[in-house]
Amino acid sequence: METALIIGSSGGIGSALADALTARGVAVTGLSRRHDGLDVADEASVKAALGALDGPFDLVFVATGALEINGAEPEKTLKHVTAEAMIDQFKLNTVGPSLVLKHAMRLLPRKGRAIFVALSARVGSIGDNRLGGWYSYRTSKAALNQMIHGSAIELARTHKDLICVVLHPGTVETRFTEKYVGHNPSVPASEAAENLLAVLDGLTPNDTGKFFDWQGKEVPW
Template sequence: MKKALVIGASGGIGAAIAAQLEARGISVTGLSRSADGLDLTDDQRSARILQGLDTPYDLVLVATGALEINGAGPEKSLRALSAQAMADQFALNAIGPALVLREAGRLLPRESRSVCAVLSARVGSIGDNRLGGWVSYRASKAALNQIVRTAAIELARSHKQAVCVALHPGTVATAFTEKYLGRHPAVLPNEAASNLLRVIEGLTPEQSGGFYDWAGKEVPW
């Protein structure tokens, strides 16, 4: 791997992954809304920035997302559902990464191995949902998983050695999760980054379109 693109490079996990890649001598392009104006809820601005990049990249990692948007956190039940809060979750957690995947064919090399990895979440697994709640966030991540699966199928037609996957990083102690950790064990961003990079390095084209956790185990849809 020589070049990597990290979308969401100012966040806890994105920053840790970018730093570890750079420490390995890999050229990293890091983009974020705060540093570069990459707003994945803005179709035209996102397209302009992504189409102006110096491609191709051996790794494209999308590490954007949020549990709480505009003060609206995860719902405890369906009774707390708000149309606006749900729309905001889909805009950032599903449509945003989809705008990056729309450019995947141009961002990745055609003739060599590459990986396009998008951070998802286990709570987006329909089969693993046993507690209910968190309706908007769960649904946005389930939608994201479908988008990744579809992108992988289309990408395989032109990029035979590409791997396109959804990854669950585990519970990571960042500002993203600070209010919601509770009693859940969490790892620091550097450890999460190491785990994810280990999984990414071991992926094969046959695994493209899958959903895997930080240990490389497949997560049910």
């Protein structure tokens, strides 16, 4: 891996990934709302930001996302579901990575191993859902999983060696999760980044379209 594009490079996981890749000698390009004004839910913003780049990139990693948006906490019951919260979650967690993939296709090599990754979450797994709740966030991540799975099928026709996956990073110690860590074991962002990169190191084109956790174990859809 020689070149990487990190979307959401100013966030906890995104910045840790950029640092870890740089330490490996990878040439990292980072884009974020904070530093570059990138709004992943706005196609004009995504098109302009990615259109200004020259590829190819061996890795495109979308590390954006949020559990709370505009103060709306994860719903504990159906009574708390609102259209506004659901739409906000879909814009950031589903639409955002989907638009990045759309406009990053020209930056991915058609020959040779390359990886497109979007951060998902285990709670987005329908098969693993035994608790209910967290409706908007869960559903937006489940929709993201479907987008990446379907896109992997299409892209395999033109990018034979591309690996297109979603990853669950585990519970990471960032502003994103500080209110929700609870009794779940958590790791610093730097450790999470190394875990995720270790998973990517072991993937082959046969793994495209799949969902893995930070240990490299496949997560049910």
